[in-house]
Amino acid sequence: MPIFSKLKSTVFCLSYLLFGCAQQPKKNNITLETPKNLSEQREIIVAANKTQDYVPMLKGKQIAVVANQTSVIFKDKGYTHLIDSLAARQINIVKVFAPEHGFRGKADAGELVKDGIDTKTGLPIVSLYGKNKKPSQEQLKGVDLVVFDIQDVGVRFYTYIATLQLVMEACATANIPVIVLDRPNPNGHYVDGPTMQAEHISFLGLQQIPLVYGMTIGEYATMINSEGWLKNGQRVDLTVVPLTHYTHNTPYVLPIRPSPNLPNSQSISLYPSLGLFEGTKVNAGRGTEFQFQRYGASFLDADSFGFSYVPQPNFGAKYPKEQGKTCFGEDLSQHPKMNRVTVSWLQKAYQSTTDKSNFFNTDSFTKHAGTARLQQQIENGWPEEKIRQSWQTEIDAFKKIRAKYLLYP
Structure with a gap:
């Protein structure tokens, strides 16, 4: 099939291998190591590469994109940023929303990021890690559709999933559809750790999920939307463009550093x-x-x-x-x-x-x-296995909910 052949030419690992040979990791860049085992990973096609599945939905609309340095389409040699690719297809992007670490992924953890203008495209960059973490209704004026494409690492206190939820809530209020372009979860092969308690919810965890939740960002978006976890039980008009040839047990090496302090x-x-x-x-x-x-x-x-x-x-x-x-x-x-x-x-x-x-x-x-229990358990000298046993009931309950929203085996 022609479409399948075209997609196969954009498979992740081969494109990265070609690119990585020419550009080795340096102290201040965003590139990770070349994968050692390509046998399974080379088949994975990230949703951003499946342009035929989502570009038609963007035509004739004013688009906002939630993106950072990981929002790329893989090519035979290297990659193209999603923003550049959409602009080349005459998609009308009106603004970019940037999460923690900024649009280029260079800000320190916890460092406030200011609004600005992208020097390459001239697009306005609206920070979602500055004066507000949730898009305001004013910031969404004139936007017909929001595309979310950020590489996650599957850890609750990694703030990109909090940004996802707040974007979905704002869009639900404004009646703006959201498209999530799915990407693999490098920690997607297990579920573990203490579960967030309601009294401790913050930007480091907006939902009562385990520390490691074993879902792609697209699966997670579907879960919080369908479970009514958005504020006031709202639901957004959500479309998830899925991965191809991905399983939760497929080894996956990220081609781009997802944030400054996760280098490999x-x-x-x-x-x-x-x-x-x-x-x-x-x-x-x-x-x-x-x-x-x-x-x-x-x-x-x-x-x-x-x-x-x-x-x-x-x-x-x-x-x-x-x-x-x-x-x-x-x-x-x-x-x-x-x-x-x-x-x-x-x-x-x-x-x-x-x-x-x-x-x-x-x-x-x-x-x-x-x-608060974990600190108390450590201070009281609990052995690790006893601490782990204290997590299990809540992990089992979460897994039952999670099972409903898994898109991949």
Whole structure:
């Protein structure tokens, strides 16, 4: 079939392999490593590449796009940004909404991003991580349809799914349809971790879901819409353009760094577990070239660890924790791929700290964990398996809901 042949020419891994040979990762760019095993991944076709499935819906309309540096269409050699591709097809894009880290993906975690103008296209960029995280009705005036295309990593406190929900809510209020272009979840092969409790909901978790929820961003959009989880039970006119040849167990290496401090597959695999250190005084590799592949602090017991490093300001970390200090901890850069969330590193760091009363930033840790129980369990010396058992009932309940919305095996 001609369409199938055309799609096959845009398969993800081959296009990245050709591009990656010409442009190796550098300190300040957004490229990840070339996949080592291409056998399954080369068949995956991301939704953005399936232009025949969604471009006809955009014709003759004024379009807003929620996008960042990962919003690309893969080509035989490299890739083209979705914005450029749509503009070349005479689609009338009137503005771009940008999430945390900005449209180009260079802002630090938590750094406010200002509105602006994209120098390449001249399009207005509206920040959804500045003065407002939800598009205002004024910002949506004149928009007929919103396209959402951002690569997620499948972790509740990674804020792109919060942005997705707030965009959907705003569009539901304005009666504007939303199209989500689906992308693989590199942590989509398992569900694990503590479940968000209602009293701790924040931008680090707007729904009562486990820390790792095992869904693509398109599946998740369908779930929050159909379950009535949008504000006031609203529902948006939602279309999800699905992936082709994807399963939740298909190994997937991201071709583009999804945010400044997730530089490679190892960091993405470890992020659900090491991301919990964000709610403590411990450094999790920010300010090094091994973000979320190590942890350490100057106040940990040096005799308990055989590894040390010194965080310094760098791309994505202007003011890293423990800046300029020798941090004692663990190097996890060679750790096997994760299939579950572990709190063992948190426990070890807590037991090794010289001032346990100053270890947790309680409010931040609770928002990341989604529950106050985890800090209490660690402080009370619970073994890891007992902590994990305390998650299971809520995980099982979530899996029953999740099963209704899975688009892929």
